[in-house]
Structure formats: structure tokens, C-alpha cells
Amino acid sequence: MPKGRLLSRCAIHATLIVFAAFYLVPLVVVMLNSLRSTEDIAHAGVINLPRHLVWSNFSQTWSSYCISEHCTGIQPYFWNSMRMVIPATIVSTMLGALNGYSLSLWRFRGDKFVFGIMTLGVFLPEQMRLVPWVIVLRDLGLFNTISGLVMIHTVQGLSFTTLFCRNYYVSIPQDLLKAARIDGAGFFRIFWRIVLPLSPPILIVTVIWQFTGIWNEYLYGVTFSTGEHQPITAALIAFSAHLSDAPQYGQQSAAVLLAAAPTLLVYLFGGRYFVRGLTAGAVK
Amino acid sequence: MTGRERWDRIAPHLVIWPPILVSCAYVLLFSAWTVWISFTRSTLMPENSWAGWRNYSIMLATRNWQIAYTNLFIYGGCFVVFTMAMGLLLAVLIDQRIRGENVYRAIFLYPLAVSFVVTGTVWGWLLNPSIGLQKMMHDLGWSSFRFEWLIDRDKAIYTIVIAGVWQASGFAMALLLAGLRSVDGDLLKAAQIDGAGATRTYLRVVFPTIGPIFVAVMVMLLQFAIKTYDLVVALTGGGPGLASTLPTVVVYDFMFQRGDLGKGSAAAVMLLGSLAFVLVPYGLYQRWKRRKAGAHA
Numbered sequence: 001m002p003k004g005r006l007l008s009r010c011a012i013h014a015t016l017i018v019f020a021a022f023y024l025v026p027l028v029v030v031m032l033n034s035l036r037s038t039e040d041i042a043h044a045g046v047i048n049l050p051r052h053l054v055w056s057n058f059s060q061t062w063s064s065y066c067i068s069e070h071c072t073g074i075q076p077y078f079w080n081s082m083r084m085v086i087p088a089t090i091v092s093t094m095l096g097a098l099n100g101y102s103l104s105l106w107r108f109r110g111d112k113f114v115f116g117i118m119t120l121g122v123f124l125p126e127q128m129r130l131v132p133w134v135i136v137l138r139d140l141g142l143f144n145t146i147s148g149l150v151m152i153h154t155v156q157g158l159s160f161t162t163l164f165c166r167n168y169y170v171s172i173p174q175d176l177l178k179a180a181r182i183d184g185a186g187f188f189r190i191f192w193r194i195v196l197p198l199s200p201p202i203l204i205v206t207v208i209w210q211f212t213g214i215w216n217e218y219l220y221g222v223t224f225s226t227g228e229h230q231p232i233t234a235a236l237i238a239f240s241a242h243l244s245d246a247p248q249y250g251q252q253s254a255a256v257l258l259a260a261a262p263t264l265l266v267y268l269f270g271g272r273y274f275v276r277g278l279t280a281g282a283v284k
Numbered sequence: 285m286t287g288r289e290r291w292d293r294i295a296p297h298l299v300i301w302p303p304i305l306v307s308c309a310y311v312l313l314f315s316a317w318t319v320w321i322s323f324t325r326s327t328l329m330p331e332n333s334w335a336g337w338r339n340y341s342i343m344l345a346t347r348n349w350q351i352a353y354t355n356l357f358i359y360g361g362c363f364v365v366f367t368m369a370m371g372l373l374l375a376v377l378i379d380q381r382i383r384g385e386n387v388y389r390a391i392f393l394y395p396l397a398v399s400f401v402v403t404g405t406v407w408g409w410l411l412n413p414s415i416g417l418q419k420m421m422h423d424l425g426w427s428s429f430r431f432e433w434l435i436d437r438d439k440a441i442y443t444i445v446i447a448g449v450w451q452a453s454g455f456a457m458a459l460l461l462a463g464l465r466s467v468d469g470d471l472l473k474a475a476q477i478d479g480a481g482a483t484r485t486y487l488r489v490v491f492p493t494i495g496p497i498f499v500a501v502m503v504m505l506l507q508f509a510i511k512t513y514d515l516v517v518a519l520t521g522g523g524p525g526l527a528s529t530l531p532t533v534v535v536y537d538f539m540f541q542r543g544d545l546g547k548g549s550a551a552a553v554m555l556l557g558s559l560a561f562v563l564v565p566y567g568l569y570q571r572w573k574r575r576k577a578g579a580h581a
Contacts, residue, residue, distance in 0.1 A: 187296035216399030
């Protein structure tokens with residue numbers, strides 16, 4: 001390798017490593033701090049190594065921490081989020097696949113227009129729907145329940161999942177369906193036998209996208225639920241507001257890490273699909 | 285027609301229409317509903333008494349709203365510029381066929397998997413002068429080091445820029461890198477034969493061809509900026525005072541903390557207007573481009 005080239009290679013790596021460090025600092029800091037005592041952190045700062053390892057932060061945060069009068073740890077909020085994210089992800093993905101199929105392959109008059117309206121849903125700010133949701137949830141008796149949040153995220157998610165699936169199904173050749181139709185296959189048979197077997201890549205992308213988006217969502221959680229019915233993002237904020245006078249950095253770090261863990265794990269194992277979802281969602 | 289045949293014809297419609305109708309109704313009716321409320325005298329509860337443009341004029345004259353929009357301009361501008369710059373730099377560096385590409389990509393993108401609540405909380409600690417960066421510098425012996433943006437009225441909004449750029453530049457990097465990789469190899473070879481160096485090739489050949497992606501990413505980022513909410517709540521809470529408040533925060537404040545649904549909805553509609561201001565021209569541009577491409581084909 002010529003000398004100039006070697007030098008430029010080194011410069012590239014050096015720059016990338018500096019940036020990588022900038023990206024990793026917050027994660028490393030939280031991980032280290034989750035193993036430090038609050039006194040240690042308050043005394044030596046958040047950007048420091050643990051003086052001695054404190055493992056109890058996790059158990060305390062998980063099961064005995066107090067968030068405004070409820071001393072149950074973040075455990076119930078974590079499970080709230082799980083009970084919200086799993087059904088909402090599954091249902092919105094299934095319906096999105098059906099929608100995508102009927103809009104792209106089955107076709108009907110005005111399908112493009114309908115699709116256009118649904119895509120608008122991706123861009124509408126959440127603020128535009130808060131008040132209507134409050135009224136609808138109240139009338140259905142679902143205010144401050146996990147089922148209510150499941151419903152909201154399912155309906156909200158439809159725009160995204162339909163967009164993903166429709167754009168993927170468009171590339172399935174129409175001839176394949178025509179042949180099947182001539183053989184007498186109907187709507188469901190074609191979906192089940194032809195479209196679904198071709199779908200795993202887009203379904204994985206959609207599931208990952210929905211799971212991450214719903215788990216991380218905050219505004220709906222804090223608006224439509226209170227107290228012990230809140231998902232973990234809302235609970236985290238309540239947690240730090242409650243502690244603003246006497247922060248418990250050690251335990252809060254553990255809480256933050258536990259709240260971030262599910263989506264980080266999904267990213268770690270499904271990163272490839274995650275990026276694909278990103279490009280699918282952004283570039284249309 | 286037998287019953288079975290009839291059923292076969294009807295059944296698909298029973299499956300096709302409910303989710304589609306729900307979804308369209310959700311987009312159209314909910315938006316119309318909020319627009320309607322913004323024209324009523326609704327306070328704690330929605331009411332149907334017409335108020336005309338009053339909520340809008342009051343909101344526009346409110347200090348919170350003006351500050352929020354000033355902040356949005358500062359934050360949106362800085363956020364988009366720095367995110368694009370960092371994303372482009374990273375994409376170009378990674379594009380040099382370096383070893384460990386996947387590791388770098390994974391590191392630059394992981395923030396996207398994390399919620400803004402988490403990001404905001406952690407950056408809040410890092411930027412907190414008494415325990416974060418400033419504290420570390422002091423402990424290292426640089427006692428005159430000052431980094432108090434988080435509690436400085438004039439600088440607090442920039443802490444949100446830092447956290448926002450940190451979270452989104454991987455996104456810009458991924459999309460721009462995909463663009464760089466899609467540039468026609470022959471075009472690059474031609475540039476090389478003409479004796480263009482790497483810098484020249486990028487400036488003259490590569491960047492112009494990925495122009496459309498550049499614009500697309502910028503529009504997406506602007507859209508993120510306008511919608512930013514959780515990050516502010518978790519990082520600064522909009523403070524100190526109103527120093528880092530954004531329109532989204534004001535909407536929530538009016539709707540659910542002051543119990544003024546009419547004004548809150550008016551604010552939400554104006555927020556939508558800002559989004560449309562960014563997205564509609566882009567949508568029209570896309571359509572125009574597609575039509576032009578269609579005419580040429």
C-alpha cells in the first residue's frame with residue numbers, strides 16, 4: 001500500500017472512531033452508572049468508572065422503587081408496555097398486510113386515492129388526534145386502560161404497516177395472481193397461498209418497526225393513562241420528576257437501561273431489517 | 285348463484301373495508317374534529333359554540349407560542365444542518381470501502397432504536413453542569429471550563445440540538461450511504477478516466493446525482509424537528525422557564541394542563557400547517573418530477 005493511501009486510511013478510521021465514541025458515550029455512561037451508587041455518581045460525576053460495583057440498583061429499580069406513592073419498582077410499567085406493544089404490533093401488522101394486499105394486488109376503484117389518504121396518516125402530528133382520542137376513549141370506557149392504548153397504536157400503526165406492505169406487494173407480478181384467479185382461487189386463497197409466503201421479509205421489517213415505535217412512544221402514554229396504568233416511557237418521566245429534588249442516579253440509570261433494553265435487543269438481532277424499514281418508510 | 289358463491293363474493297369485502305375505512309376515518313375525521321374544536325369555545329370539555337378565529341388570534345399573540353416558534357426555527361435549522369453535515373461526512377467516510385463497515389454502521393444507527401425519553405434523560409445527565417461534562421473537566425483540573433447550556437436561558441435550546449443530532453445523524457448517514465452506493469459505477473469510472481480526484485468526483489459527480497435523496501432526507505429531518513416533543517420533555521422540560529419550549533410542548537400545555545382545548549387545538553392545527561408548509565411543496569415537486577420522467581419515457 002502506498003504511503004499516502006495508508007495515511008488517508010488511518011485518517012478515515014481515526015475520524016470514524018472519534019464519532020463512534022461520541023455515539024457510544026451515552027450508552028456506556030448509563031451502563032456504568034447503573035452499577036454505581038448514587039453517592040459515588042453525585043460525588044465523582046456521571047462520566048466516571050464505578051468505584052465498586054453495585055448490583056442492587058437493578059433489583060431495587062425493578063421491584064421496590066417508588067414512583068409517586070406506588071412502591072412497586074418499574075416492573076408493572078414494563079409489563080404494561082409489553083401488554084400494550086405485543087397485541088398492537090401483531091394486529092396492526094396483520095391488518096396492514098391485508099390492506100397492502102387489497103390495495104396493491106386485488107385493486108378496486110379509487111385504491112390509489114384511499115392509499116394516499118392512509119399515507120397522510122404517517123405525517124399527521126399526534127397532536128392533531130389527542131382530543132378526539134380522549135373523547136372516543138372516554139365514550140368507549142377505555143380511558144386509562146392498556147386496551148385503549150392497544151387500540152390507539154393499532155389504528156395509528158395501520159398507516160405505517162399498510163404503507164410498508166403495499167409498497168412491497170406492488171412488486172409482486174400481477175400475472176401470478178391472474179393465473180391463480182383463472183385456477184379459481186379467491187381473495188383469501190391467493191393471500192394465503194401466494195402473497196403470504198412471499199411476505200416474511202416485509203413482515204419482519206413491519207413487526208420490528210411497530211414494536212420499536214410503540215415501545216418508545218411517549219405522548220399517547222402520558223395523555224391517555226395515569227398512575228399505575230402507564231407504559232414505561234411515561235413512568236420514566238414520572239420517575240425523574242418525582243425524584244427531581246433528590247435524584248437517584250444509580251437506580252435511574254438502571255431504570256433507563258431496562259426501558260431501553262427491549263428495543264436495543266431487537267436492534268441488535270434484527271438490525272438489518274431495522275435499516276430496511278427505515279429506508280422503506282423514508283424513501284417512497 | 286348459490287349461497288356459497290355469494291358468500292365468496294361478499295367475504296373479501298368484509299375483510300377489506302373495515303381496516304381501510306377505520307384508517308381513512310381516523311385520518312380525515314379526527315383531523316376535521318380537531319379543526320372544528322379549534323373554532324369553538326371549548327375549554328375543559330369540548331363544546332360546540334362557535335368562536336371564529338379567536339383561538340388562533342389569541343394563540344398567535346401568546347408569548348409561549350411566539351417563543352416556541354422562535355425556538356423551533358433555531359432548533360429546526362441547527363438540527364437539520366448539523367444532522368445532514370454529520371450524516372454526509374459519515375456516509376462518505378464509510379463509503380471508502382473500509383474494514384469494519386458493519387460495526388460502524390451499527391454504532392451510528394443504534395440511537396434510532398432508543399426512545400427519546402431515554403435519550404433525553406441521559407443527555408440531561410451528561411450536560412448537567414454539576415454532574416456531567418463540566419464536572420468531569422473540573423475534576424481533571426481544568427477548573428475554568430464552563431458548559432452550562434442546560435441551565436442557560438440563551439443556550440438551552442442548543443442542548444436539544446445536540447441530543448437530536450446524536451439521535452438522527454445515523455438515520456441521515458444510512459439513507460445518504462444508500463444513495464452514494466446507488467451512483468452508477470460507469471459514471472465514476474468516466475470521472476476517474478478524466479483524471480478527477482476523489483474530492484472532485486464527489487463534488488462534481490456523486491453529490492449532484494444524489495441531490496434528490498439529499499432533499500428527501502432534509503424534508504424528513506425537518507418533519508422530525510417540527511414533531512419533536514418527548515426529547516424536550518425528557519431533556520429540559522421546556523425550561524429553564526420557556527427557554528427551550530417547542531410548539532408541540534405548548535399544544536400539550538394548553539390542551540391538558542391549562543384545560544383549554546380550543547386554544548390547544550388551534551395550536552395543533554397551526555402545527556399541522558407548519559408541517560404542510562414543508563411537505564406539500566415537496567410532494568408537488570415529487571409529482572412534477574414523476575410527470576416529467578413519465579413525459580420523457
